[in-house]
Amino acid sequence: MDGHPLKSLLQLQLGSDSYAVTHLPHILNALTAESLLPSAHSSKWIARVNSLLHSKAPDAKWAGLCLAHRTSVLSKFTMIECAQSWLGIALPILSKNEAPPILSASVRLLRVIFSSATDVPEFQRQVATPNILKFTAALIPLAEKHADNDLKILILSTLAVVIPLYPTIHRTSHAALSTLCFSFLNGHPFKPPNIPLSAAASRLYRVLHFTGGKVGAANLWKKSVDDTLVFGWNAFLSIRPGYRIEGQVPQLPVSTEEPLISIPLNADRLRCSVLVLCDLLKATTHRPVEVPLGRLTKFAIALLSCTPDDKVDSHIDPGVRAMQTAVIPQLWKLACDLISCLTSCVGQHLSSSLSRIVTSIVFHLEQNLTGSQRLPFLNTLQVVLEKCHPLHATHIVNRLGRAIVPFLSIVLTKEPESRESEGDAPGRSKKSRKRAREFEGDEVFKIGREVVCPSAVDGEVLLSAFAVLRIVLRNPNLSSAMQSLSCRVVLSVLLALPQISPESLSPDLKLHPLLLERVQAVSVELGAGSTGNMGSSLGLVVGANLKDCHMHRDLEVLLHPRLPPLLRSMPAVEALSLFRSEESQEEVELRKTLGLGSAADGDVVMDELPPPPPAAAAETSKLPSQVLQEKPTIVTPSVTPAIAPPSQPLRPLIPEMVTVPDQPRIEAVAPTKPVAQPPVAVEMPVFVEEEEVNEEMPGIDLDSDSDSDS
Template sequence: MDVHPLKTLLQLQLASDSSAVAHLPFTLASLTAASLVPSPHSPKWTARINSLLHAKTSDARWAGLCLAHKTAFLSQAIMIECAQSWIGVALPLLAKKEPSPVHSAAVRLLRVIFSAATEMNEFQRQVATPNVLKFTTALMPLAESHPDVDLKVLILSTLTRLIPLYPTLHRASQNALSSLCFTFLNGNPFKPPNHKLTTAASQLYAVLHLTGGKVGAANLWRKSVDDALAFAWSSFSSLRTTFLVDGRLPLAIAGSNEPLTSIPLNLDRLRCCIAVLNDLFVATVHRPIQVPLGALVKLALALVTCKKDEKTDQHFDATTRTMESAVTPHIWSLGCRLVSSLAASFGPQLTPHLPRLVSCLTIQLEQESISATRLPFLEALRTSLSHGHALYSTMIANRLAKAVLPIASVLIDRRTDARPAEIETGKSKKGKKRARDFEGDEVFRTGHEVVCPTTDDSQALFCAFVVLRLLLRTASLSAALQSIVCRVALSALLALPEMLPSALSPDPQFHSLLLDEVQEICVEFASASVEGLSKSLGLVVGSCSTQGKMSREIELLLHPRLPPLMRSMPGVEALSLFRAEESQEESDLLRSLGLVSADPPTMESQPAMEAEPVASVVPHATLAPPPMSQQPSTPQLPPLAEKPAPIAAAPRTALPPRPPAAQLQQQRAQQPKIAPPAPPATEVAMQVEDDEKNEEMPSIDLDSDSDAE
């Protein structure tokens, strides 16, 4: 017969207080919901926990609190039975001077008790309601005075969880809770910002409007948004005292004359305001509310479009000017966070403001001075395009594509730049050819270049491809830019499998993530037409094997016409994959974007190089040259030069005149008897057809077997 788990723990691990503390991790890991089912050992278990809670040493009390928390979490029946006695022990510990682990364990135990049995009205009336407000009152001074940051974060998150459950009980404590939040959201110029503490305080501030009830919660939410907006404008104006804000200089605020303290303080305040607005956007409100989108977009545009080097005629302090200019990238990042939050929370409602936001982000992305801080702009663009409606402006979409393409073409530049070095080393002197690397020596090289040396570079490259994919879904992108974007995606799809993950990024998982994104772009473009999708079976199967999402790809293969395509995306056959197929607009765009190193060779520069092989192939295709073959065939070729030439086609240039018949026979006799190279398809077909027309009729043998029949 198996021994009950509680009996084993009581006899061995919990035999004494010191043993309970030493074996606490094993005891907590051994507890399960099945072991806490009511049994003859359950009263002994609860009695042992109570004895630990009333122990004289703090470590034994900490062990008792941890065991009580685990028991309450796994067994609601035991928690309801022992809740009143456990509250009587844990709640007074918050007002005593105890170690941080004891306070943390007491807070966790009380949070589980007050939030686990909300569906039981009698338990709420007798146990929870009389003690919740006492618990909140004990937590507020502990959060303000205790030096442990983790304990403060735990207290703030506990209050954030309890206020939505008991909003009416906390109505009288709203002002005290607001003051507690402002303690951590008012900024600190002497310490680096603690993101965990700021996030916990902003989340608590975002639920305080629920204390107004279902009717007053909407008004309190709007008041909180207006207060955060006013505080953000005040902090932003204090950071731009030497720059123009709305065409004028901001007024100096009293007590902010020292830039060494005022600038870090206001930057921290602005960061806290953006965090509060982000949490208010996702807060729960029981009634319809009116969001001040105009004021929010105005603040976001002011943060995003502020300039780093703005010329003014007035004289300013050089130190203040330098420090305010140095924090401008941080202001850009906060503005991009606000734009992303607005787009994620109010995507469809943000449609009237979307063209202006995308235009400002694109203009900033085009600046060379933000090359090191372009990740926030790309993330804001990705969120805006993914949550909002499609752009209807062709100019904005084309400009955005031109700004993002150079970022995404890093992979292509790496492959094309490596080829000239290989060719140059191959053409070096004989002495240099002897200095060859050993096979496999690249494994031991540690100084190789990485495409994305930092995490920000990796995220920027990934966001660039996501933005290009979202732009391809719109109907506003021009045909030339659509072709260029698809060519860049196809080039990246060919380059990534041949590239080591360590050569792409220090993160080994980034290679697979980027490859999945590029494959998704190519699959979406291939699915623009049934004919293109029928030629992309390998690409679709490859995306299934890497991403593991086969439902969409199988649906594309089985029902390629569903759902109907609502975008005007050209088919795969419309791509210009070669220089000869490019239009003039596409060639100009490639040169302006820096995606080509030099101008493509013109047709007039190759006649001397290409005409000789064509002339040497013609004698093998004709038996007897006609007498009119002396004339050049130039008048028939210029109309064909306007069409894009295929890969195997010879250049459409004027051919030299055909030599006489005697010279052709002499050249044919001097040539070695080997198989001639395959002639270009277009020219050879034209010459063979001409020779067949001019060939002499063979003589017919009248005495053949056919006549006898």
């Protein structure tokens, strides 16, 4: 019995036109390239498809177009054999008032016919070349007049495919194609932007320069960039009349439209212009072209530098001013998209403008923005810092580090309110405040905790911030204080993450392993300053490199320790100040500025207090036992000794950062055997409450010892 797939399909699913429509999904899935190889059933299959194409029933004709398209995709030989007859059926359909499914099936079939046999010269000469202009001439009015957006997107995408294949043939159609693109890229004041449709139109406009041939394509591309820049400047100036604009801009006529229409219309036009510029930068040309880097950078920085405080004209309606302010975040995002695309295109050639770009981005990151507003800035920073030369300005690098570190500390557990703040509440007596201090630490038993990253955007901000910090730490111009503080924050996050459940971190459970992997990668890079340090953290290296693309590089450093040292000023692990007693004054001020650490734990803290009064200074002559009995609040002096006093255990700089509910406190371990040092006399101010001084200390009965033999 002959079990050929085409035979069963022809006998069962294609037995009638109604069966063909009903079982079309099964037929399309059952067809394979092997089943369409030349056989005794091939002619019967072609005849059945042709009968469906000539059917007067719309549903049967649609089924025939779909089967012809699938056959053309799977069998190039069958397509070449039947292309002439199928063109005669599908091409006239585009000029008729047919249903959108039939039109879409016809466009797909014709696109395969014109694009899949470009390597067959005879087919191109006899079939493709005489009919391609007819196909384009039928698609342009269909895209302009038809109301179905999916059909328009299909037509624009099809034209973007066939025009580079037949560039010189479409030279006379360049003006009509440009007008078609502008009809979808001119903005709309009332409807929300149709992003897929405008993206398809932009991709079509990106390939129109091919119609100029190998010689004229470069000039057409440059003209397209210039025209799009003028269009973008015009839209930008129409959005922000009465505002200062960064850099010199062309003097363009002011729009006479109503602001309620002009602002949303030009905002959409500006979006389209940036989209087209990005696509033009990604386009290919037959010959090298000159990119107008200066004008593109000036335009991007003008968008990036917009703030609500740049207004110079105070005679604008408050409603219009509110609309202009509301569109500013959109301008920032467009600037970030353009800068990212421009950096990916020109690479290190943008290094001359890197300082201005990073300064503008850092200024915005220092403001109180939402997560969706911060994310484009962080993504753009990651691109420009990777593609361009390292920043050479020390103040910009340190400012960037200070702006990034607070985004990372949200992972760490926040310290509860200090007991002093609770005791000093108005209306409470001294006894009640003293009694409240006896229950210090009851916040550990609180079960509830807010989610660190409640939305997906917050998680992306956190991942992007770690990626940017990783690049910043490679910069040799980063100050030692900023470098040390950043490393300690990364270490705190590395210790805290395993104790945080994925549900507490984000509703998206995939964020926890991604974040842990990124933090481990940063930590491994920090510990790779020398082979000895890398060998000491072998467990971290192995754990972090299970999925990291830099695994081979790290293993090479471990296996071949005679490799040359890394060319960066990364301090050794033992040089990092992991304890508060080791902090420099610059680092203390930097930590306080960033809001990291707290003085509420009652241990060795770095808070500065005013000079003690003479009466309190006289108390410093008491014995250590008397000082301990009076329960003083210990404050680290301005000059920290080399070794802390034995009675005061060393604690990490940010212990409260690594505290989580229902988990023990993680602290850095101090050396068990410190090197002997001569005693250092340190004057410690003591503050004793009046009620505690008058209170009699209870006696100790030495005879009550349970281990006594008496």
